[in-house]
Every structure is written in C-alpha cells, then in structure tokens.
Amino acid sequence: AQSVSQHNHHVILSEAASLELGCNYSYGGTVNLFWYVQYPGQHLQLLLKYFSGDPLVKGIKGFEAEFIKSKFSFNLRKPSVQWSDTAEYFCAVRLNNAGNMLTFGGGTRLMVKP
Amino acid sequence: EPEVTQTPSHQVTQMGQEVILRCVPISNHLYFYWYRQILGQKVEFLVSFYNNEISEKSEIFDDQFSVERPDGSNFTLKIRSTKLEDSAMYFCASSPSSGGQETQYFGPGTRLLVL
Numbered sequence: 262a263q264s265v266s267q268h269n270h271h272v273i274l275s276e277a278a279s280l281e282l283g284c285n286y287s288y289g290g291t292v293n294l295f296w297y298v299q300y301p302g303q304h305l306q307l308l309l310k311y312f313s314g315d316p317l318v319k320g321i322k323g324f325e326a327e328f329i330k331s332k333f334s335f336n337l338r339k340p341s342v343q344w345s346d347t348a349e350y351f352c353a354v355r356l357n358n359a360g361n362m363l364t365f366g367g368g369t370r371l372m373v374k375p
Numbered sequence: 376e377p378e379v380t381q382t383p384s385h386q387v388t389q390m391g392q393e394v395i396l397r398c399v400p401i402s403n404h405l406y407f408y409w410y411r412q413i414l415g416q417k418v419e420f421l422v423s424f425y426n427n428e429i430s431e432k433s434e435i436f437d438d439q440f441s442v443e444r445p446d447g448s449n450f451t452l453k454i455r456s457t458k459l460e461d462s463a464m465y466f467c468a469s470s471p472s473s474g475g476q477e478t479q480y481f482g483p484g485t486r487l488l489v490l
Contacts (some may be wrong), residue, residue, distance in 0.1 A: 278393075303480035303483065304466075305466065351418065360430070360431045361408070362431055365419070366417065368418075
C-alpha cells in the first residue's frame with residue numbers, strides 16, 4: 262500500500278526565514294500530489310496541487326512545491342514566512358486511475374515566531 | 376466562497392451508542408468523502424460516495440459504519456455501536472467530480488469522543 266512521509270513533525274522559524282517541508286511517497290505509478298494547510302481552528306484548505314506538466318507548482322499565499330519524480334518527493338517551499346503561516350501542513354497523494362482516495366502524510370506543525 | 380459544513384462540531388457519546396455525523400457538501404459537487412484523524416495520527420480515508428452508492432471504502436470502514444445521502448443536501452456518517460477507538464476528528468469532503476484535476480474540499484470536522 263502506498264504511504265506518505267513527512268519527516269519534519271514540528272518546525273519553528275522566525276519571520277522572514279525560508280521554509281522547506283519535506284514530503285515523500287512510496288508508489289511507482291502516476292500520482293496526483295497535494296499540499297493542504299490547516300490554520301488553528303479552521304478546516305483543511307488546499308495550498309497547491311500537481312497533476313501533470315511543469316513540476317514546479319505555485320500555490321496560494323506565496324507557496325510553491327516541486328515534484329521530483331526520481332526522488333518520489335513533493336517538497337513545499339516558501340522563501341519568506343510570516344507569522345500568519347503558523348499552521349499544520351499536510352501532504353497528500355492520490356493514485357492516478359485508482360479512485361479518489363487521498364493518502365495523507367502525518368502533518369508538519371509550523372510555528373512562526375514574530 | 377462555498378464551503379463544506381459539518382454538524383455537530385463536537386459530540387460526546389457513551390460506548391455502544393449510535394452516532395450520526397452530518398455534512399452538507401458544496402451544492403454542485405457530486406462526490407462525497409469521509410476521513411478521520413485519531414489524535415496524534417494521520418488523516419485516514421474512510422469512504423467515498425457517488426450517485427447514492429459507495430464507490431470506495433477502506434479497511435477501517437467496516438459493518439459498524441454506514442453512509443447515506445438522505446436528501447438533496449445532507450451526507451451522513453453513522454456509527455452503529457461506538458467503540459472507544461472511534462474517538463477521532465471526522466472530516467467530510469466533497470469534489471465536483473472524480474479524479475482528473477479535482478480537488479477535495481474539506482469541512483471543519485466533528486470531534487467525536489467515545490467514553
């Protein structure tokens with residue numbers, strides 16, 4: 262069965278620092294990739310997604326992610342974080358042509374210090 | 376912007392009791408989902424529902440669970456006889472259609488506590 266790993270469980274950064282959150286998946290077939298964010302007290306919201314084409318995907322709020330097929334990775338980046346980016350970030354994978362089920366990583370809790 | 380809504384936000388129940396968790400998906404969406412997250416664990420897929428029937432389910436979704444779209448707006452998850460290990464946050468989601476480039480939109484969740 263496929264799995265998704267987010268190696269950083271907790272990340273603490275100061276404002277204006279750069280962010281990179283790791284996401285790796287274990288599946289050799291074609292995948293669709295997602296990053297969701299959950300701000301405190303709110304629901305999961307889509308940050309960005311990759312289906313095909315340019316492996317560098319730009320999302321909302323200045324986030325981007327790069328799909329590296331050879332590394333089975335889809336890392337999330339932001340050049341300069343803000344206090345309002347404090348949230349939990351979830352990577353998710355959907356196997357193409359195999360239903361709609363999303364498999365989630367364990368989440369990374371980001372705290373940005375003002 | 377349309378949102379998925381869920382009620383109640385919190386539910387406390389006794390072991391062995393039945394619970395029904397309610398969701399109102401986004402109105403023009405056709406696919407509906409339930410996921411759960413046990414405290415400290417990953418978000419896990421339970422079931423997807425399309426055209427009034429289950430289209431996929433996970434191993435977690437056993438005979439204790441059922442889903443229903445009782446009317447044109449609600450989508451419910453029923454747990455027949457709750458167990459302690461059913462305590463979790465339950466998320467409903469919906470998408471306009473299947474696969475392709477469709478995004479699943481999540482509700483705020485119902486936190487279920489089984490005592």
